[in-house]
Amino acid sequence: MEDVDVVIVGAGSAGLSAAKTLRAAGLSFRLFEAMNRIGGRAWTSDQHFGAPFDIGCAWLHAADRNPYFAEAQAAGWTLHHHDMNVDHLYYRKHKASEAEEAEMKAADARLFQCSPRIR
Numbered sequence: 001m002e003d004v005d006v007v008i009v010g011a012g013s014a015g016l017s018a019a020k021t022l023r024a025a026g027l028s029f030r031l032f033e034a035m036n037r038i039g040g041r042a043w044t045s046d047q048h049f050g051a052p053f054d055i056g057c058a059w060l061h062a063a064d065r066n067p068y069f070a071e072a073q074a075a076g077w078t079l080h081h082h083d084m085n086v087d088h089l090y091y092r093k094h095k096a097s098e099a100e101e102a103e104m105k106a107a108d109a110r111l112f113q114c115s116p117r118i119r
């Protein structure tokens with residue numbers, strides 16, 4: 001194998017970002033990925049539910065400082081701003097009523113109070 005400046009293990013977000021940074025810096029690299037796809041824990045499947053489903057990450061947190069935000073815009077993706085509240089809640093096939101949604105939010109708030117780890 002030819003010599004390279006850097007070897008990257010894993011083609012998840014971190015590995016792909018490292019590759020991009022190295023390329024911009026003019027350094028050579030080799031990127032190894034154990035699976036038959038790139039993306040790591042960022043993976044949208046179109047095979048499980050008949051519609052695209054984010055099995056791993058789905059949100060661009062902190063869009064004001066998330067580097068992926070500008071990249072997604074530049075790539076022409078439609079980005080939906082969200083206030084972290086639940087938009088669409090379903091119980092099996094029926095959309096939650098306002099009362100059910102309020103009940104879920106109250107339960108979520110109680111859970112938040114109980115768990116020191118998610119405070």
Ligand SMILES: Cc1cc2nc3c(=O)[nH]c(=O)nc-3n(C[C@H](O)[C@H](O)[C@H](O)COP(=O)(O)OP(=O)(O)OC[C@H]3O[C@@H](n4cnc5c(N)ncnc54)[C@H](O)[C@@H]3O)c2cc1C
Binds near residue numbers: 015035039055058
């Ligand atoms: C269910 C779920 C929901 C999430 N939701 C969000 C979200 O909404 N927003 C958000 O910002 N983040 C979210 N995250 C977190 C986000 O997905 C991860 O922080 C991010 O994808 C991690 O990227 P990474 O490159 O560090 O690691 P990974 O994505 O884990 O990539 C590591 C890669 O290295 C490969 N690898 C490992 N060992 C080897 C080896 N020895 N040789 C070759 N390859 C190897 C793996 O196969 C993998 O492809 C979520 C995660 C999960 C699981």
